[in-house]
Amino acid sequence: MSRAVLLCVVGLAAAVAYPLLVPNYLVTIGMLVFFTAFIGQSWNIAGGFAGQTSFGHVVFFGTGAYTSTILQVTYGWNPWLAWPVAMAAGGAVGWMIAVLSFRAGLRGSYFALITLAFAEVFRILANSVPFTKGGLGMLIKADPRPANFQFKDPIWIYYLALLLCIVSLLIAWQLTRSRFGARLVAIRENEDAARALGIDVFAEKVKVLTLSGAMCAAGGTFYAQKYLYIDPGIAFGVDKSVEMLLVSMVGGAGTIFGPLIGSFTLMGINEVTRWLASVVPALKNVQPLSLIVYGIMLILIVARLPDGLMSLFRRRPRHA
Amino acid sequence: MFDPAFLFAGVLNGLLAGGIYVLVAVGLTLIYGVLHIINFAHGSLLMLAMYAVFYLWRLIGIDPYAALPVVIAGAFGFGFVLYRLLIGRYNHGRDENILLITLGLSIVIDNVALLFFGGDTQTIDVPYAGTFVEIGAAFLPLPKIISFGASLVICAALGVYMAKSDMGKAIRAVAKERQGARLVGIDVENVFAVSYGIGIACLGAAACLLMPTYYVTPSSGHAFVLVAFTIVVLGGMGSFAGAAVGGFIIGITESLGGLFLGEQLGQIGISLIFILILLLKPTGLFGSKA
Numbered sequence: 199m200s201r202a203v204l205l206c207v208v209g210l211a212a213a214v215a216y217p218l219l220v221p222n223y224l225v226t227i228g229m230l231v232f233f234t235a236f237i238g239q240s241w242n243i244a245g246g247f248a249g250q251t252s253f254g255h256v257v258f259f260g261t262g263a264y265t266s267t268i269l270q271v272t273y274g275w276n277p278w279l280a281w282p283v284a285m286a287a288g289g290a291v292g293w294m295i296a297v298l299s300f301r302a303g304l305r306g307s308y309f310a311l312i313t314l315a316f317a318e319v320f321r322i323l324a325n326s327v328p329f330t331k332g333g334l335g336m337l338i339k340a341d342p343r344p345a346n347f348q349f350k351d352p353i354w355i356y357y358l359a360l361l362l363c364i365v366s367l368l369i370a371w372q373l374t375r376s377r378f379g380a381r382l383v384a385i386r387e388n389e390d391a392a393r394a395l396g397i398d399v400f401a402e403k404v405k406v407l408t409l410s411g412a413m414c415a416a417g418g419t420f421y422a423q424k425y426l427y428i429d430p431g432i433a434f435g436v437d438k439s440v441e442m443l444l445v446s447m448v449g450g451a452g453t454i455f456g457p458l459i460g461s462f463t464l465m466g467i468n469e470v471t472r473w474l475a476s477v478v479p480a481l482k483n484v485q486p487l488s489l490i491v492y493g494i495m496l497i498l499i500v501a502r503l504p505d506g507l508m509s510l511f512r513r514r515p516r517h518a
Numbered sequence: 519m520f521d522p523a524f525l526f527a528g529v530l531n532g533l534l535a536g537g538i539y540v541l542v543a544v545g546l547t548l549i550y551g552v553l554h555i556i557n558f559a560h561g562s563l564l565m566l567a568m569y570a571v572f573y574l575w576r577l578i579g580i581d582p583y584a585a586l587p588v589v590i591a592g593a594f595g596f597g598f599v600l601y602r603l604l605i606g607r608y609n610h611g612r613d614e615n616i617l618l619i620t621l622g623l624s625i626v627i628d629n630v631a632l633l634f635f636g637g638d639t640q641t642i643d644v645p646y647a648g649t650f651v652e653i654g655a656a657f658l659p660l661p662k663i664i665s666f667g668a669s670l671v672i673c674a675a676l677g678v679y680m681a682k683s684d685m686g687k688a689i690r691a692v693a694k695e696r697q698g699a700r701l702v703g704i705d706v707e708n709v710f711a712v713s714y715g716i717g718i719a720c721l722g723a724a725a726c727l728l729m730p731t732y733y734v735t736p737s738s739g740h741a742f743v744l745v746a747f748t749i750v751v752l753g754g755m756g757s758f759a760g761a762a763v764g765g766f767i768i769g770i771t772e773s774l775g776g777l778f779l780g781e782q783l784g785q786i787g788i789s790l791i792f793i794l795i796l797l798l799k800p801t802g803l804f805g806s807k808a
Contacts (some may be wrong), residue, residue: 486629493625
């Protein structure tokens, strides 16, 4: 245990020192690693720990991004105040989807597909209703003051992403040692057996999806404040859903550090393919190349390494 | 807007589109019914077949309808090999796993297409594209009518094959009771591979019938995947009659949705039907209790 604590302390010190030592470009990449790890962790809590695989997690992300942006742009709210409201909205959407789907008894692939359909409904609505400004998307006026949740120096947004990531790690850690977390694992491993043991399966699954939705929505607001722009394709498109699923699956679904490791790995692949594309002129399309690698990794991980890259680091057998 | 002639044209157009959706959905429902896997790569494989049709026309000048036998055979072979090399090895165990593997497959296929074919929208200009047929108050493009007819013929042929041929009987036996089928000496793994191949061959046929009036981009698969799942879930997973009826209902829903709600909001009907069916009657219209 003390070795693990030591590793965490060293890792944290490195993460804090990192932006002070590298150019801005690398600071932003570091920020993206922690941000993606954060939203990946929100997926992991439902999809990894509780085994409720979702293909449409972006629905929470988009709800958070749109809620805070609309409050800010249309109603003049301070984004810091809008942030908890956005999280509440994401939690509410998570609660709604969970109650509807789990009441209907949807499991496994069916649950994955219905979340995809919910995200699609939200995307079409965001494209059509007036208060989201439709397909034009919403611009947040640039006004870089910390009080305004906008930062001139990328170092601050980096530290904020790091903080979010740490909070998400603490939540995941808490799940591994609380009774709630143990019940979730029981549900993942065998839902009927969990019910037979007296676990209120429905209530626990609703709880975890609400928590996951709120976390993911927090990521949505963060994203909107960083890029100062969202549109229906970004906020509710399938790409972000896949990204969250990928980092968790690749790193190790249902593990504390899985999403972070997955996020590091994917960002590393991104940078390698970017470099490759700059060297080999035939590969001028970078984006598809890295996604091809992600897809192959997903297949290999599911087929060969169900506990993700985490299992390569671990010596003890998994307590599941 | 509520002019009956307008409505009539909308319904007819929806029926024509639905005819091709049926073919896409029959492939998906066959794969589900026999293998019990949800083939998330279905849309991406359709997109790939559409590119095959496009390049056969662009490079060798083969008309999309004339390409039917080649593309169907090619798609069958592709599906068969894909099953043998990848899907078949992992289709046991948790059902989310195979869903994730086919998701990974669709990511790979979509992006390989983007890498090699580029992101541009491609269309085929057939000489008869501008020919219209007048039915009542509706003007319908000739290729859509040809495709509709061809789709029904292919579905019927598949139905006869499933009912009469030895392989068809073996497939149905495996779908009903795979242990029993194995006990009476059916090579179940081979039946799985053939079924997956036939499912993908249906996509090859659909691609030939779509290309005269549709376009293809590397993201075309996305547009079809939810439509195909909705049809299959609506009809009942694994049910052929369900896929046929579901295809027409979804075709008409899409057409009328576009007519009354506009291009953007009109698409919402399909997703809503999908959600409502799953929530209220997950066995669909024709499905048996799983």
